[in-house]
Amino acid sequence: GQQVMQIPQYQHVQEGEDFTTYCNSSTTLSNIQWYKQRPGGHPVFLIQLVKSGEVKKQKRLTFQFGEAKKNSSLHITATQTTDVGTYFCAGPGYNQGGKLIFGQGTELSVKP
Amino acid sequence: EAGVAQSPRYKIIEKRQSVAFWCNPISGHATLYWYQQILGQGPKLLIQFQNNGVVDDSQLPKDRFSAERLKGVDSTLKIQPAKLEDSAVYLCASSLEQLSTEAFFGQGTRLTVV
Numbered sequence: 001g002q003q004v005m006q007i008p009q010y011q012h013v014q015e016g017e018d019f020t021t022y023c024n025s026s027t028t029l030s031n032i033q034w035y036k037q038r039p040g041g042h043p044v045f046l047i048q049l050v051k052s053g054e055v056k057k058q059k060r061l062t063f064q065f066g067e068a069k070k071n072s073s074l075h076i077t078a079t080q081t082t083d084v085g086t087y088f089c090a091g092p093g094y095n096q097g098g099k100l101i102f103g104q105g106t107e108l109s110v111k112p
Numbered sequence: 113e114a115g116v117a118q119s120p121r122y123k124i125i126e127k128r129q130s131v132a133f134w135c136n137p138i139s140g141h142a143t144l145y146w147y148q149q150i151l152g153q154g155p156k157l158l159i160q161f162q163n164n165g166v167v168d169d170s171q172l173p174k175d176r177f178s179a180e181r182l183k184g185v186d187s188t189l190k191i192q193p194a195k196l197e198d199s200a201v202y203l204c205a206s207s208l209e210q211l212s213t214e215a216f217f218g219q220g221t222r223l224t225v226v
Contacts, residue, residue: 001170006154033214042203043155045214088154090215099168100145100207100215104154 002027002093006103014111019076021106023089030092032065032072037105038085046087079110114138116218118204124224130192133221137185137206143167144181145215146189147203155203161187194225 003026013019023032031050035043047056049065049072056063062075072089086105092098117136125131137144142163147155158177160167164184172179176195181187191198201222205215 042217042220043205043215045216048214098143098162099157099160100205101157102147102154 002099002101004089004091004101004103006089006106008106009104010107010109012109012111013079015081016078019079019083019108021074021087021089021108023072023074023103025070025091025093025101027093028069030069030098032069032089032091033100034063034072034074035088035090035102036085037088041085043088043102076108079108081110081112084108084110116204116206116216118202118218118221120221121219122222122224124226125194127196127225128193130190131194131223132188132190133202133204133223135187135189135204135218137187137204138216141206141208141216142184143207143209143215144187145203145205145207146179146187147205149201149203149220151200158189191223194223196225199223199225 005024007022033048034046037043047063052069053067054065060077064073086107088102088105090100090102092100119134144161146158149155158172159169159179161181164181179189201220203220205217207213207215
């Protein structure tokens, strides 16, 4: 079945440093979604990418969808303490009945 | 706009007991998901409904878990009998459509099986 993998599992950075998490799917995705979960909270939608090679920006966050629509990345420039949390990618695969499968997440901690 | 409502927020039960969780999705959302999230892991899809039909339940342990979506709106997830390894947060989410829209999550139900 469809699998979504993320690396790294954990990332500890000093405030002001950059951060990147990578997402890889075993199957081609119809779209890729990114979510953020704060400690003790629930996943909150950040963005969706649909087109091959698509790049979207939200302030300090840059999201990219691979040409083959099987991988994606999230890059945060100049991290802040408010960026702390776990970042998940999720995607419905083609011919997978629209199942929204999550990766295992990358937990980001930011030291002030 | 009201969000996804879940109850209860917390539940502690003994192993071999039964438990039920309830979810009310956002009005008009056709797709409803139940996820199990064990501490430190990503949400694991248990079952996905499209209106009142099941899209996927391949990861649902059907010997002990069951779920239904009444009239394509509210949903309940039941565990009977519970095992220690069922301790997790059970998240309900809904989305407007199946493939192309974001999922909105409820606060979740934290289940502890002792």
